Amino acid sequence: TAIAFAHEGASIVMSYLPEEEADAKETAAMIRSAGRTAIQMPGDIQSPQYATSLVETAFERLGRLDIVINNAAYQMTHESIEDITPEEFEHTFRTNVFGLFYLTRAALPKLKPGSSIVNTTSIQAFEPSEGLLAYAATKAAIANITKGLAKLAAKNGVRVNAVAPGPVWTPLIPSTMSPEKVKNFGGNTLFERPAQPVELARLFVFLVSDDASYVSGEVYGATGGRTPL
Numbered sequence: 001t002a003i004a005f006a007h008e009g010a011s012i013v014m015s016y017l018p019e020e021e022a023d024a025k026e027t028a029a030m031i032r033s034a035g036r037t038a039i040q041m042p043g044d045i046q047s048p049q050y051a052t053s054l055v056e057t058a059f060e061r062l063g064r065l066d067i068v069i070n071n072a073a074y075q076m077t078h079e080s081i082e083d084i085t086p087e088e089f090e091h092t093f094r095t096n097v098f099g100l101f102y103l104t105r106a107a108l109p110k111l112k113p114g115s116s117i118v119n120t121t122s123i124q125a126f127e128p129s130e131g132l133l134a135y136a137a138t139k140a141a142i143a144n145i146t147k148g149l150a151k152l153a154a155k156n157g158v159r160v161n162a163v164a165p166g167p168v169w170t171p172l173i174p175s176t177m178s179p180e181k182v183k184n185f186g187g188n189t190l191f192e193r194p195a196q197p198v199e200l201a202r203l204f205v206f207l208v209s210d211d212a213s214y215v216s217g218e219v220y221g222a223t224g225g226r227t228p229l
Contacts, residue, residue, distance in 0.1 A: 001197065002014060004201035004205050006038075007034050011062050013041055014040050016042055017042065018042040018043070037061070041054055046094040051105075052102075066112070066116070067117075068116075070119045070120060073135075074135075075092065075172055076176050077131040077132060077176050079130075093134070096141075097145070104149065108153060116159045117161075118208060120165070121139045121164045122164055123164055123223045124139045127226070143164070143219050150217030153216075159216040160217065161216060163220050165222050166224045166226050167186035167188075167195065168196070168197060169197070195222065199222070
């Protein structure tokens with residue numbers, strides 16, 4: 001997604017965990033090869049101070065902030081609620097929901113009219129899997145926050161939307177699922193496969209563009225035909 005924005009002329013402040021440094025460097029190199037600025041900011045979005053530093057860095061280094069993409073996520077799969085520790089449940093909410101709140105709270109007062117916020121929810125918000133109890137609950141919260149935040153942000157001239165992916169092949173999948181589930185991942189879509197991240201990137205770009213100037217408070221599904229109606 002960051003690379004797609006760079007190809008549209010955006011400079012990027014990248015948020016990522018310190019252990020993701022290698023991937024972040026690779027992404028930053030691609031952004032720079034597109035002729036744009038990439039600012040690497042390792043840290044933990046669970047910290048409100050770190051979230052504030054991301055916004056401050058955008059203004060200090062780039063002079064402006066027009067787009068906020070809330071995309072941080074943590075998930076683990078469990079077959080029993082007893083397997084979910086209180087610490088893990090809290091960690092999931094602190095990453096997926098609290099992090100979004102902290103970054104948006106820091107950014108919104110500084111965004112000029114015409115700016116956009118795009119949150120990442122999931123089909124899990126509407127059709128939760130039994131093995132993703134905590135993760136699905138956070139994604140439902142994000143869908144709700146998107147609707148309410150769009151009303152709050154309208155007075156600032158800022159649009160707020162969300163993308164709700166279905167099964168997408170990311171590093172989360174092999175690291176959090178059993179080999180059997182990984183093998184069948186995405187097989188229940190109309191395309192009988194998971195999406196690749198690049199297939200969602202243009203949707204994020206569309207939602208912040210002038211082509212979506214009348215779109216706010218919406219949750220756009222990209223689920224391979226599985227969006228429940």
